[in-house]
Amino acid sequence: MSTIQVQSPGMFTTVQDLGRYGYGPLGVSPSGAGDPLALRVGNLLVGNLESAAALEMTLLGGTFVFPEGAIVALAGADFSATVDGSPLAPWTACELSPGATLRTGGAQSGARCYLCVRGGIEVKPLLGSASTHILTGLGGFAGRPLKRGDVLRIGRSAGTPRVIRPAELAKLAPRKILRATDGPQTGWFSRASLDRFFGGAYQVTGESNRMGLRLEGPALETPHSGQMISEGVSLGAIQVPAGGKPIILFVEQQTTGGYPKIANVISADLPSIGQLRPRDEIRFEHVEPAAARALIRQQEEFLISGALFQ
Amino acid sequence: MTRFCYASDQSLLVYLGEEVNLETHRRVLKLLRLLEAEPIPGVRNLHPAYHSILIVFDPVRQEHENIERTVAACIRRLDSIALPEPRLVEIPVIYDGPDLNDVASIHQTTPERVIELHSSAEYVVYFVGFVPGFAYLGGLPQELATPRLESPRQRVPKGSVAIGGSHTGVYPFETPGGWRLIGRTTLEIFDPEREELSRLVIGDRVRFVPVA
Numbered sequence: 001m002s003t004i005q006v007q008s009p010g011m012f013t014t015v016q017d018l019g020r021y022g023y024g025p026l027g028v029s030p031s032g033a034g035d036p037l038a039l040r041v042g043n044l045l046v047g048n049l050e051s052a053a054a055l056e057m058t059l060l061g062g063t064f065v066f067p068e069g070a071i072v073a074l075a076g077a078d079f080s081a082t083v084d085g086s087p088l089a090p091w092t093a094c095e096l097s098p099g100a101t102l103r104t105g106g107a108q109s110g111a112r113c114y115l116c117v118r119g120g121i122e123v124k125p126l127l128g129s130a131s132t133h134i135l136t137g138l139g140g141f142a143g144r145p146l147k148r149g150d151v152l153r154i155g156r157s158a159g160t161p162r163v164i165r166p167a168e169l170a171k172l173a174p175r176k177i178l179r180a181t182d183g184p185q186t187g188w189f190s191r192a193s194l195d196r197f198f199g200g201a202y203q204v205t206g207e208s209n210r211m212g213l214r215l216e217g218p219a220l221e222t223p224h225s226g227q228m229i230s231e232g233v234s235l236g237a238i239q240v241p242a243g244g245k246p247i248i249l250f251v252e253q254q255t256t257g258g259y260p261k262i263a264n265v266i267s268a269d270l271p272s273i274g275q276l277r278p279r280d281e282i283r284f285e286h287v288e289p290a291a292a293r294a295l296i297r298q299q300e301e302f303l304i305s306g307a308l309f310q
Numbered sequence: 311m312t313r314f315c316y317a318s319d320q321s322l323l324v325y326l327g328e329e330v331n332l333e334t335h336r337r338v339l340k341l342l343r344l345l346e347a348e349p350i351p352g353v354r355n356l357h358p359a360y361h362s363i364l365i366v367f368d369p370v371r372q373e374h375e376n377i378e379r380t381v382a383a384c385i386r387r388l389d390s391i392a393l394p395e396p397r398l399v400e401i402p403v404i405y406d407g408p409d410l411n412d413v414a415s416i417h418q419t420t421p422e423r424v425i426e427l428h429s430s431a432e433y434v435v436y437f438v439g440f441v442p443g444f445a446y447l448g449g450l451p452q453e454l455a456t457p458r459l460e461s462p463r464q465r466v467p468k469g470s471v472a473i474g475g476s477h478t479g480v481y482p483f484e485t486p487g488g489w490r491l492i493g494r495t496t497l498e499i500f501d502p503e504r505e506e507l508s509r510l511v512i513g514d515r516v517r518f519v520p521v522a
Contacts, residue, residue, distance in 0.1 A: 232364025
């Protein structure tokens with residue numbers, strides 16, 4: 001059994017896969033990778049199924065020792081990684097010899113980097129997923145971010161590593177202009193608020209995490225003082241509580257909520273949210289549901305076409 | 311009285327009424343049971359609430375129009391569906407919460423009377439949401455309806471029994487929260503290792519039983 005020893009965990013590193021679906025009636029949100037595109041591509045690079053569990057590092061990465069060696073790839077934001085002192089390019093599968101040390105630094109841009117290992121990170125699945133749900137301490141590795149001294153098990157895999165085509169990868173680059181459709185309460189907002197929302201720039205604040213991203217920018221009038229009957233909320237919903245500062249609900253979102261939602265980030269742009277960091281400036285561009293549907297289908301077709309790989 | 315709304319490019323909201331009441335709740339529960347018994351291909355999650363269900367689907371395989379058609383057909387069958395007799399869940403409560411005295415004084419009564427009122431009512435789980443196992447209970451005696459705290463606590467201890475507005479509930483995990491804490495339970499509400507993941511599920515009847 002191969003292992004990973006955590007020499008330093010980095011700022012906030014958790015085990016994530018593509019999330020836990022079907023437990024909405026019990027209040028369980030899917031969780032999973034903040035940038036699932038990066039996780040999926042990283043897994044394919046090392047020859048895993050795209051849904052395998054990996055380590056999600058946030059803003060500042062960790063240092064990991066591989067006593068038995070491994071095949072690894074880093075995907076997502078560039079965390080200036082080195083292996084035993086030599087640079088390791090992101091989006092590249094690399095065979096580590098036994099005892100190798102992989103060190104990652106701070107994010108050059110973006111927020112999240114996935115350390116994918118051939119065979120995947122092996123943890124006991126909880127409700128069908130390896131994802132960590134931080135708020136409740138469920139799933140992943142002991143339900144918490146990694147700590148120094150943790151030892152993770154690497155699973156088995158028979159897949160073949162692949163090589164990326166950088167020019168094709170650029171087509172999946174994270175966006176700072178997030179496209180959004182109407183939300184359930186868009187019609188409650190005044191024309192002026194909608195114009196401010198879609199015309200203005202918002203800054204991601206430090207009070208942002210896997211549950212949601214709080215934004216600072218043109219204040220919006222909160223219709224009905226933000227009071228409404230609680231209802232199910234979607235991933236990427238942009239809710240406007242009293243005070244008028246929008247919040248984007250993210251992967252570890254609450255499953256229901258009682259604030260009006262002005263818009264909803266489209267499926268194709270949800271992975272981009274996972275690469276936003278505090279002080280990033282973002283904008284919203286309105287699209288119709290039919291356009292959103294076409295965009296996610298294009299993205300998915302591109303991903304499964306194999307065009308990304310040599 | 312049924313209304314559909316595109317909530318995002320991968321979700322559809324179905325409203326089964328316009329307000330919070332038991333009749334609408336029963337329609338929500340019936341539709342939920344129907345959608346669980348006859349899953350629509352490509353549907354990934356269901357989020358029932360007071361008067362609605364959010365249906366989350368895979369936008370690559372499914373579309374709103376399809377889901378809406380199928381759900382509309384399900385809704386036409388709701389009247390013919392009989393719900394089983396709801397079970398009764400008893401929750402032991404130690405009534406020693408930090409806000410018990412405040413709740414009593416807001417209502418110009420004694421803590422003992424608050425406990426008596428809170429533990430003599432029967433509640434219904436309208437839905438479970440927000441975080442795993444958090445049950446939104448209806449049926450709080452009107453005399454106990456209490457505004458939420460002006461500034462929410464950063465940490466509400468796990469197991470806290472609380473009142474917020476005209477609702478009461480149990481915090482299954484330590485989370486932030488703005489409800490007033492009147493007691494606590496040692497009952498593990500949500501346990502992923504247990505076959506019954508959540509002790510409280512939509513439709514349950516609930517009683518709080520004072521313990522020393």
